[in-house]
Amino acid sequence: MQISRSGSVLLTGAVAVALAVTALPAAQAAPSATAVISEVYGGGGNSGATLTRDFVELANAGSTPFEVGGFSVQYLPGAPSAGSQWQVSALTGSIAPGGRYLVAQAAGTGGTVALPTPDATGTIAMAAGSGTVALVSGTTPLTCKSAADCAAEPRIVDLVGYGSAVVREGSGPAPTASATASVHRAASLADTDDNAADFSAGAPTPVNAAGETSGGGQGPEEPGPTEPGPVRIHDIQGTTRVSPLDGTAVTGVPGVVTGVRATGSRGFWIQETAPDDDPRTSEGLFVYTGSAAPTVKAGDSVLVSGKVAEYYPGTATQSITQITSPRITVLSSGNALPAPVVLDARSVPGRYVPSAGGASIDPLPLEPKRYALDLYESLESVRVQIADTRVTGATTAYDEIWVTVKPKENPTRRGGTLYASYQDQNTGRLKVMSLDPARPVPTANVGDVLKGRTTGVLDYASYGGYNLQATELGTHVDKKLRREVTRKQKRDELAIATYNVENLDAADDQAKFDTLAEGIAKNLSSPDIVSLEEIQDDNGPVNDGTVGSEATLKRFTDAIVAQGGPRYAWRYIAPENNKDGGEPGGNIRNVFLFNPQRVSFADRPGGDATTPVHPVKTWKGVKLSASPGRINPASPAWEASRKPLVGEFTFRGKPVFVIGNHFGSKGGDQPLHGRFQEPNRSSEAKRLQQATEVNAFVTSLLKADKSAQVVALGDFNDFEFSPTFTALTKGKVLKPLITTLPASERYSYVFDGNSQTLDHILTSPAIRRFDYDVVHINAEFADQASDHDPQVVRVRTGGVSVTGRSPGGPRGHPPAPRAPPPPGPCRLRSSSPCRGRACVPHPTVEYGTLLPTARNAPRTRGAGAACGAGGPCGSAPGDRALVRVIHRTATLPGVAAWILFVNGFGVAMAA
DSSP states (O other): OBOOOOOOHHHHHHHHHHHHHOOOSSOOOOOOSSEEEEEEEOOTTSTTOSBSEEEEEEEEOSSSOEEOTTEEEEEEESSOOTTOOOEEEEOOSEEOTTOEEEEEEEEOSOOSBOOSOOSEEOOOOOOSSOEEEEEEESSSOOOOOSHHHHHTOTTEEEEEEETTOSSOSTTSOBOOOOSSOEEEEOTTOOOOSOHHHHEEEESOOOBOTTOOBTTOSOOTTSOOOSSOOSOOHHHHHOSSSSOTTTTOEEEEEEEEEEEEEOSSSOEEEEEOSSOOSOTTSOOEEEEEOTTSOOOOOTTOEEEEEEEEEEEOSSTTSOOEEEEEEEEEEEEESSOOOOOOEEOSTTTSOSBOOOOOTTSBOTTSOOOTTTBHHHHHHHTTTOEEEEEEEEEEEOOOTTSEEEEESOTTSSBOTTSOBBOOSTTOOOTTEEEEEESOTTSOOOOOOTTOEEEEEEEEEEEEETTTEEEEEEEEOOEEEOOOOOOOOOOOOOTTEEEEEEEEEEEEOTTSOHHHHHHHHHIIIIISOOOSEEEEEEEOOTTTTOOSSOOOOHHHHHHHHHHHHHTTOOOOEEEOOOOOTTOSOSSTTTOOEEEEEEOTTTOEEOOBSOOOSSOBOOEEEETTEEEESSBSEESOTTSGGGTTSOOOEEEEEEETTEEEEEEEEEOOOOTTOOOTTSSBSSOOOTTHHHHHHHHHHHHHHHHHHHHHOTTOEEEEEEEOOSOTTSHHHHHHTGGGOOEEGGGGSOGGGOOSEEETTEEEOOEEEEEOTTOOSEEEEEOOSSTTOSSOSOSSOOEEEEEEOOSOOSSSOOTTSOTTSOOOOOOOOOOBOOOOOTTOTTTTSOEEEETTOOTTOEEESSSSOOSSOSSEEEEOTTOGGGOOTTOEEEEEEEEEEEOSTTOEEEEEEETTEEEEEEO
8 A cells, every 4th residue: 555645743843852952963853763765876877877867765664654745855965065055856745654755856868777757856966976865844945064053953854964975964974875876774764863874885776656666567577467367357446445455466457458648657547348247346447557658558458467556646535546567468459448437417426425534434335326436436447438518627737627527516607616515515526637648638718618528537636536537538619708807996985805916926927917917907997905915025936035025016016007007005014034834935925005096004103024913992993003014923823824914094084904814725634535534624723723813803903993994805715614714703793795695606716626715805894885796817717817816895985085086176185165054953862962952964074073063164074963052061152072973874865864972971863
């Protein structure tokens, strides 16, 4: 059994503790009982070498899979100079217990034998005789250049110095290697933190995760079988997800070749021509040929001998049953292929997968008539056929496309399939790829159709699960999906949008800037405020300590102007270097763009990367202690994650508080299609903490002023039905606007053929009149500027515009005062200090206005009333009384009412 990935966080923590306690004279990463470097070879492609490439082989000495996704292998010259830098090769996947993991490095011009298919590939040209290799948690280059400094580096999981390497573990480096010799650990994989003792030199023996060695499977000295053996494909597949013959050698398994894959995971599929009568047992099987290209073709009748293996492409994925190290005999060619099994709305069950209470479903007997994933498993490696299928996930950069065989299953308004709950996974989804390099899948958008038959072999992969490896593709029918354009906001509407611009930095191509800018200026119709996610620093992934984004934002706002948009200003808080997650060195952050001709920003000092912002209660309501500011940035909830950006804006005389968010990603969650059911959403814990922080901040804002207008928006990386949103909306302080749309429109992102919502806009209770729109311009299209769709809310407000053009007045100023209305009766509550007196309604009094008590008109705009002759509480005409308008509400048609707070006591109602 081969598995890829494991829990490495605990190991990293243990390493960190060990290194923090003791300063060692040599670079020791604490003896590893799990992942170790098992072999290092830097002579590949050199004169006299047999192998064409350098490599590093890793091994897992533990009893559970070890996840290496997010880890790296790094190399430093044996005698580093002041200018030497660690070179990095990123890793993916995992290492099975007792298994190997092969990292191919640079190729030379010599050698004749290729490595087995590597599990990861780098470009490092390692020295043959001397150097240092480290297995590192993370992909940020190490900076240590001495044994002592590297001993204090907590990210190093294992380290090997060979030859005359200065950086090494223990009493000395491993032996010197050469073009014909690698340094390798003993078969026991023992790690004593002494390179000299743990390693020896010998002929290089690279092994990959599939157990393949150099030269691939069948050698010329190993003849293939000549007679069928006793085992058939359905015997190998069995009635569960794991073969009852896993790890067993089999001889002469007969079948007809139904498909050949010459790239990636090389091999071919065979299918039994005399199936059994058990619907649970698959009649197809994959034959893995390793680094060797398959020599068979579709229609060949073959006998295959080899070893049965279950290959797990990821820790939490299901497995692929296969034969490895095959020996093959072709008996005949041109044979008819078995008829394909039809997958459609009638044949695919409505239930998705059985439950194992979070445990593995591997041992459960298959129920192909009850569960979709059980049906697909019972057809693993079998020829299948779909017809007239609608595209639910646009063509990707990897030439794959998602379709549905169930056209009536949760359709969206524009042709996708809606993911509406954790219990509604959409069983008709299927990924399609082409086995014919000359005819890749067409470039298609959501809602397009593959008309006619698409036929191929049913395979399984870590990304997306079951997929159809097509030998015949249907005809692409373009349904002319168009990018949406939202309406322009009205003069008294404040338009606030959110847009994830996917790691935008100043070095990106101008085309990306232009397309994103067009989305804001035209498709979003130039909102007043735009909260951006994933703006990187000015040199992107260059990891040199740069944290500012001025050049990125200048280029972006220039591009918006060029597309016909306004000249936006911006505000952000630069993060601490490499403290906010995302691409190493990129320093992504949240940014506010705003149109100063329509809205003003309250610049208030005190906000920085580490200082928390908090509400400050005033007699006017509430303000921020700093603007812009960050919500509790020291909280563990925001470790290695983007901190929310809070800003105080003013529109038409009223404050609006905007919170830009980018919660932690879903990385690490078990897949919907995986073997653990129900899947563990491990990343949710971080987002729950983050949601609690934002909810607490909004709650404190509303406690200071319950009428505060708050808009929280951004990429929350979670669904409206998730526990994250339960925590975020606790106490009904925020309302997710996605829930106000028809169900078929509730999405902003497409993943694995499911249309879903990760981006959101939420509003506080004081915002009652709004118009909300998700603007579909990216997620459904093969040509994307971002993988997220933006969205916008237009909030209807009253009051005066303090910036921009107002009717009748010059630019940037309110219009001239209007004549006051005639005196009239004023109904007052008995508690009013004006009790029993006439008053003049003034529909142009704003919040917090000091009103004159005489009958002359007030000189400020807003909504309110002033007492008549004699003034409040017996004051003389002409005296000024502090009248604070704290609420305005609509009553009968054509009638307005105001609740006033006069001189610190008493409430009056004017109508």
